[in-house]
Amino acid sequence: MTKRDILRVAKEREVRLIRLSFVDILGISKNVTIPFSELERALEGKVTFDGGSIDGFVRGEEADMMLLPDLATFSVYPWTIGSGAVEARLICDIATPDGEAFEGCPRTTLRRAIEDARDVLAGARAGLEVEFYLFELTADGLPTTTTSDVGSYFDIDESDRGEAARIEIATTLEAMGLSVASAHHEHGAGQHEIDLNDAAILNTADGLITTRTVAKHVAARHRLHATFMPKPLETLAGSGVHVYFTLAPATDAPADGAGELAEETLFAIGGLLEHAPAFTAVCNPTVNSYKRLVAAWDAPIYTVWSYRSANSLVRVPSPAGQRIEVRSADPSCNPYLALAVLVASIAHGMRSHILPGDPLMGSTYELNDRERETRRIRMLPKSLRQALGELDKDPIVRGALGDHVYHAFRDAKLAEYERYRRAVHPWEREAYLRVY
Amino acid sequence: MTPAAKIASSGEALIQFAEGLARIASSGGGAKALATHLASAFDAAVLIEDGDWRHVTLAGAGSRPVPPSCRESIANAAPDTDGVVRLSSPGEACDGIAVRIRGGEASLGWLSVFPNADATEPANGALRLAAATIAVELSRDAGGGKSRRKSFWDRLLSRTYDDPIEAKDDASSRGIALATGYVAVAIEAEGLDESSAATKLADLRRIALETLRSGSGEIVVLERGGGFVFLCPAPLEIDAQNVRTAATLIPRAATKAHFGAKVVGGVGRAAEAISAYRTVDEARESMFVTRRLFGGSRVMPYDDLGIYPLLLRGGASAEELRAFGKRILAPLRAYDEKHQTELVRTLGLYFQVGQNVKTAAAELSVHRHTVFYRLRQIAEISGHDLDSAHDQLTLRTAMAIDALNSH
Numbered sequence: 098m099t100k101r102d103i104l105r106v107a108k109e110r111e112v113r114l115i116r117l118s119f120v121d122i123l124g125i126s127k128n129v130t131i132p133f134s135e136l137e138r139a140l141e142g143k144v145t146f147d148g149g150s151i152d153g154f155v156r157g158e159e160a161d162m163m164l165l166p167d168l169a170t171f172s173v174y175p176w177t178i179g180s181g182a183v184e185a186r187l188i189c190d191i192a193t194p195d196g197e198a199f200e201g202c203p204r205t206t207l208r209r210a211i212e213d214a215r216d217v218l219a220g221a222r223a224g225l226e227v228e229f230y231l232f233e234l235t236a237d238g239l240p241t242t243t244t245s246d247v248g249s250y251f252d253i254d255e256s257d258r259g260e261a262a263r264i265e266i267a268t269t270l271e272a273m274g275l276s277v278a279s280a281h282h283e284h285g286a287g288q289h290e291i292d293l294n295d296a297a298i299l300n301t302a303d304g305l306i307t308t309r310t311v312a313k314h315v316a317a318r319h320r321l322h323a324t325f326m327p328k329p330l331e332t333l334a335g336s337g338v339h340v341y342f343t344l345a346p347a348t349d350a351p352a353d354g355a356g357e358l359a360e361e362t363l364f365a366i367g368g369l370l371e372h373a374p375a376f377t378a379v380c381n382p383t384v385n386s387y388k389r390l391v392a393a394w395d396a397p398i399y400t401v402w403s404y405r406s407a408n409s410l411v412r413v414p415s416p417a418g419q420r421i422e423v424r425s426a427d428p429s430c431n432p433y434l435a436l437a438v439l440v441a442s443i444a445h446g447m448r449s450h451i452l453p454g455d456p457l458m459g460s461t462y463e464l465n466d467r468e469r470e471t472r473r474i475r476m477l478p479k480s481l482r483q484a485l486g487e488l489d490k491d492p493i494v495r496g497a498l499g500d501h502v503y504h505a506f507r508d509a510k511l512a513e514y515e516r517y518r519r520a521v522h523p524w525e526r527e528a529y530l531r532v533y
Numbered sequence: 534m535t536p537a538a539k540i541a542s543s544g545e546a547l548i549q550f551a552e553g554l555a556r557i558a559s560s561g562g563g564a565k566a567l568a569t570h571l572a573s574a575f576d577a578a579v580l581i582e583d584g585d586w587r588h589v590t591l592a593g594a595g596s597r598p599v600p601p602s603c604r605e606s607i608a609n610a611a612p613d614t615d616g617v618v619r620l621s622s623p624g625e626a627c628d629g630i631a632v633r634i635r636g637g638e639a640s641l642g643w644l645s646v647f648p649n650a651d652a653t654e655p656a657n658g659a660l661r662l663a664a665a666t667i668a669v670e671l672s673r674d675a676g677g678g679k680s681r682r683k684s685f686w687d688r689l690l691s692r693t694y695d696d697p698i699e700a701k702d703d704a705s706s707r708g709i710a711l712a713t714g715y716v717a718v719a720i721e722a723e724g725l726d727e728s729s730a731a732t733k734l735a736d737l738r739r740i741a742l743e744t745l746r747s748g749s750g751e752i753v754v755l756e757r758g759g760g761f762v763f764l765c766p767a768p769l770e771i772d773a774q775n776v777r778t779a780a781t782l783i784p785r786a787a788t789k790a791h792f793g794a795k796v797v798g799g800v801g802r803a804a805e806a807i808s809a810y811r812t813v814d815e816a817r818e819s820m821f822v823t824r825r826l827f828g829g830s831r832v833m834p835y836d837d838l839g840i841y842p843l844l845l846r847g848g849a850s851a852e853e854l855r856a857f858g859k860r861i862l863a864p865l866r867a868y869d870e871k872h873q874t875e876l877v878r879t880l881g882l883y884f885q886v887g888q889n890v891k892t893a894a895a896e897l898s899v900h901r902h903t904v905f906y907r908l909r910q911i912a913e914i915s916g917h918d919l920d921s922a923h924d925q926l927t928l929r930t931a932m933a934i935d936a937l938n939s940h
Contacts, residue, residue, distance in 0.1 A: 452775035452779060453775075454770075454771035454775060455774040455778075458913070458914065470769070472770055472771045473769055473771045
């Protein structure tokens with residue numbers, strides 16, 4: 098879309114407000130709302146905001162930041178059509194006052210990672226499977242962790258509000274220009290999944306942000322709360338984000354008898370397994386994320402790949418080809434940073450010709466110590482603190498984030514972990530209060 | 534007549550003795566193998582020391598006391614006209630003779646022989662012949678690091694070492710960090726034009742090394758026949774897996790590099806360093822089988838060739854056959870045991886009824902879809918394609934061996 102196209106469409110559809118959207122280091126959506134009259138100025142990249150008050154942007158001398166809209170992301174919020182106050186959004190990159198790309202901008206970080214990997218990943222695309230829960234609201238409109246839904250995988254219950262909400266989320270995403278591959282009930286009661294088709298990697302990261310936003314809006318209209326918290330309930334499956342990478346097809350015909358996977362695919366898998374402990378902090382960035390990464394509900398816990406095992410970290414879905422599924426990330430991640438570290442890991446594997454060993458058959462949960470040792474299989478970090486330690490040690494993953502984002506992310510996450518460590522949790526009171 | 538006496542008295546025996554020395558030297562047996570040969574031929578203890586009086590090897594000593602070095606005895610004795618020195622150490626039962634090992638004008642060391650009680654003293658001519666052969670070995674070792682290293686691998690592959698620690702120590706003294714395990718990859722190019730063969734082989738060596746490059750240590754390159762054997766360090770199972778995968782990618786890398794000729798190769802199974810000869814043999818056998826039976830430009834691992842390597846050898850011992858059957862069926866048996874399934878039984882029955890799914894289903898009292906499902910599982914778990922004639926032969930043979938050996 099050109100600037101002129103956007104102005105015309107906004108006028109035709111009587112858009113009154115435009116949300117200039119961006120995310121902070123933690124992946125939380127932020128926006129600056131402008132009236133239609135300011136749209137032209139916004140499209141010129143002349144709208145500023147106070148970056149000093151945003152997590153991870155804190156650098157006094159750069160407090161004034163500029164919002165540079167990505168014109169391709171213009172979209173009208175379908176739920177506002179006919180409301181009398183139609184809203185649209187534009188996803189923005191952040192720039193310094195002198196127009197330079199801001200190194201603390203997550204979207205810019207992903208752009209840079211994609212650019213850096215162009216030599217090996219040109220034409221690569223990514224898709225997502227996003228899991229989330231829809232819970233009831235209290236009479237006061239506060240979220241709960243209860244659901245009237247009793248369904249499981251692929252169930253249909255048309256009387257369930259969750260079902261209706263999920264369908265509306267999918268149709269809303271389609272109306273906003275996203276390509277939805279499918280939507281279905283997931284394993285847990287109240288748990289749902291939306292699958293987005295392959296798109297350019299940057300657009301896929303935008304897609305997760307949009308999905309989270311839309312799900313929350315639509316759920317609220319159904320008097321439900323959509324949560325992308327990785328593990329809201331101990332007894333139910335956690336919510337993950339499975340990222341599918343489609344590598345560009347190999348240009349050379351394989352020689353006779355060569356393995357069914359292209360060597361580039363094997364190297365990409367090798368890179369992912371090599372850097373998995375380090376990218377976990379970014380792909381699983383909350384203390385709650387590590388309650389999902391346990392040996393249950395097919396969550397990955399080891400650096401293992403396979404064709405069919407549902408709990409491997411990396412899977413090559415059939416038909417085997419250039420598609421790779423990374424299964425560890427969760428929807429609390431900042432998708433720009435998560436995709437940046439995944440792209441950098443894949444690129445490193447391809448450049449360094451890292452082979453991943455043979456694929457594993459069966460469940461990874463049954464691996465014994467000897468098998469793990471002889472196959473050099475590592476366990477994913479068990480806590481956010483451990484994950485940050487692994488991130489510190491990996492120059493490739495740190496390099497993908499860049500110094501500014503790495504330090505801001507690390508500081509924020511260490512503080513979060515420290516708050517969690519100091520908190521006294523209900524489990525502790527239940528276990529110890531009477532005993533001691 | 535003792536062997537030494539026979540060598541001394543018969544021209545034919547001396548020729549046979551010389552041929553024996555040449556055979557060992559040409560196969561890269563090294564000083565140790567030569568010393569062992571001499572100890573047997575002369576019925577004596579044989580000590581070899583280098584020009585700096587460093588111990589090279591000792592053979593045939595048994596419980597006989599032999600001095601750690603003959604430096605002092607030789608220094609105290611006067612050489613006779615043939616350069617042979619008579620040794621005696623008062624008070625010790627170590628009377629013997631020594632001969633200088635010469636490389637041209639240079640002195641490369643000493644060969645000392647201590648005949649057993651009833652043995653005849655070897656003739657000077659036989660001793661000098663032996664010393665000349667040892668000189669070739671020591672010259673090779675003294676010819677710089679590269680030569681010393683090559684000599685080590687030649688020795689390792691000619692099964693010179695009996696003890697892994699001895700092999701490791703020898704490797705270490707030559708600046709080689711011996712890995713605990715190795716996987717060999719044999720590669721040859723087919724249809725090379727004679728005029729450009731040398732250049733092409735250099736290209737093939739480079740392409741293969743780039744494809745096999747490993748994080749686990751130095752890859753040893755050995756020239757064998759019209760191609761190469763790459764001995765790749767594989768300390769862990771995953772390293773062996775990655776060598777196999779990388780090796781199968783070599784033809785593709787050659788195509789990408791516009792190599793312009795067919796590349797055929799084989800990959801051996803992982804072996805401990807001291808048994809590296811086994812993986813080399815397997816790699817070469819796999820290459821041969823691949824060329825003869827599969828065609829095209831490809832590299833195939835030994836494990837993927839089923840029964841063919843055993844057929845290539847012209848048969849196998851009962852133990853080898855049992856091991857083969859066990860190895861092929863092991864994944865299916867493990868799965869059956871763990872999941873209480875009947876994959877091995879289903880496979881046997883499927884073959885027994887001429888691969889007729891309907892009949893197999895009736896025999897097993899299951900629906901034919903169940904048989905199809907099990908056959909897919911069998912293919913996936915065993916890694917054998919039931920539609921491939923080669924894989925069928927392997928599975929059928931393994932089933933037959935299993936049936937013949939079941940109690």
